[in-house]
Amino acid sequence: MGAEYRTVKQELRANLVERLRSGRPSLPGIVGLDDTVVPEVERAVLAGHDFVLLGERGQGKTRLMRTLVGLLDEWTPVITGSELNEHPMHPITRASQRLTAELGDALPIEWLHRSARYAEKLATPDTSIGDLIGDVDPTKLAAGRTLGDPDTVHYGLLPRANRGLFGINELPDLAERIQVGLFNVLEERDIQIRGYHLRLPLDLLVIASANPEDYTNRGRIITPLKDRFGAEIRTHYPLTADADVALVAQEAELVAEVPMHVLRVIAALTHELRDSTSIDQRSGVSARFSVSAAEAVSAAALRRGALTGENAPVARIGDLEPVLSSLLGKLEFEMGEEGREAEIVQHLLRRATVAVFRQLVRGLDLSGFTDRFAVVVADPGRDERPDAPTVDAVVETGALVPAQRLLDQVGTIRGLAAVLTAVGIDEDSVTAGQVAAAIEFVLEGLYLGKRLSKDTTGGPAGMTIYGS
Incomplete structure (x- = not known):
């Protein structure tokens, strides 16, 4: 068969250890949490703990949950047709156990990619036990099966995440009576459905997310459920x-x-x-x-x-x-x-x-920009040369001013090359749009530093006029 049976948590642990030893990032794509949250998640995974990610909105909790899938084996064998992605060496439902006993080595299998081994549920107040755990399927009863037959059960999201990861977003929004239904899943790893006592040794890692305010505003994670999670990890926004x-x-x-x-x-x-x-x-x-x-x-x-x-x-x-x-x-x-x-x-x-x-232009000589607004020949007749240029003391930019028009107004500016380098623009491949963006940034900075004036006009054009 070419694959040995390992539990999900054993897979995660072994693959994480391999990444850590090789120096590769354990959770690629997780930004700004390398020295704080990521080590805590690594410890939870190595310990085989289900855990809760606690933090404000937009701190990457869901992204982190989904990234953990990358620590699973790329492919894993499952029994063909199994609703619960059962491993051929570890069938857990009565139907798969019967099939395994009948067919032996001829048991049909298929290979499941790790991307299909993640399930997620947004906890809402109307979520039912049937959604998460399962319920009796009336269509199977109508087909002639008896009410006491375990095969009449329609499995919910959690059992169907067997052999994978299951994420619950906004866990406190789950009604408390529904949270109670997770007790056995997290501790004993079995499920109970309408009087059935199904000893299904589910193999999965459960990760939940919550916002701190949810504990008081919309709901809370009940204490016995919190106790069944191995770790509670605080997330945060990027620090820099x-x-x-x-x-x-x-x-x-x-x-x-x-x-x-x-x-x-x-x-x-x-x-x-x-x-x-x-x-x-x-x-x-x-x-x-x-x-x-x-x-x-x-x-x-x-x-x-x-x-x-x-x-x-x-x-x-x-x-x-x-x-x-x-x-x-x-x-x-x-x-x-x-x-x-x-x-x-x-x-x-x-x-x-x-x-x-x-921060970017500290120490640069920007007099070339300010001098641009000091060069004014309001009356060419005062110059001995009849072709003396008239230079406007203003530069107009705005939402509909193309880059070349802005550059034509500005002309050649001493010190522009140093500015382009300071803002990270490569002079060898510079475009008119990049130069215009750098110039407008300097003009706005000089205005905010009270070295230039600025007027704005309303309307869809949104004109901005910089002057001395």
Whole structure:
């Protein structure tokens, strides 16, 4: 057969040990939790514990649960037709045991990929024991089987996750009487259905997630059930802006290029929101906020390209403020801040932009940018040369201003190359959109540093005018 029987927890333990010894990441794709949450999860898996992930929304709890599937064997044999994915060397239902006894080595098997060995249930108040554990199937009774026949049972999600992992999201939302039904599954590994006592030694790892506020707002995990989980692991948001940037770069589906400095501003804004007293921190600021913001600014750039004919549009810092209004629904504000939501977020965006600007361009000579606004020949007649140029003391940009138009207004700027390097743009493959994004970032930083003025106009065009 080419495969030996191991329980799910033995598989996970052996494969995790192999990864740790080889130096490969045990949970690839989990960002910002390497030194905190991941070691705790590793210890729980090595100990063979079912566990609860406890943390605010958007901290990657579900992602972590699903990533654990990668620690299972890639393929495992199962009895063909088995509802519970039974291993041919360890049948647990009466029907499979009969079939194994009759056919012996001729027992038909198939190979199940690890991706099919994960089941998940969002706990809701209307979830029933039948959904999780199982119930009597009336169609089997109608087919002539007797009520006392165990084969009349229709198995729920938990038994069907046999030989795999089962995740329960928002466990406290599960009614307490339903939580009681999980006692035997987690401890004795058997199930009880309407008077049937089925000694099914289920082989699975159970992982649950919960938000701390659920213990008081919507429900709680009852104490006997908490006691049956081997570990309770607290998750958290990424602790650094770099981790947030890495998370956004991994998760966001960008439809246009978003430069690294814009991603850093989004990450810094997210951290400002998480530290703000105006935001309800009990609810938290989900990582989905950062991801959605990055996707929104990329969409704004794509829209500009579609409307102006610009090829390869690149998101700019000015694209961020207009899209924030559509993201306010992801935030919970403290009482007393009603009507000020947009103002609060815009203020924090300015703080985030200043912080990233100072971090990236610290020590650079930006006089070439400020000198651009000091060169004005308002009356060419005062110059002896009749062809003396007239240079506007303003630069106009906005949602529908293509990159080349912005560059044409600015002209040649001393120190631009150093700025491009500072914001992470490769001069050898630079595009007009990338240069325009870097210039607009510097102009906004100079404005926030009170070295330039800025005026904005309303309307769909959303014009921004920088001047001296």
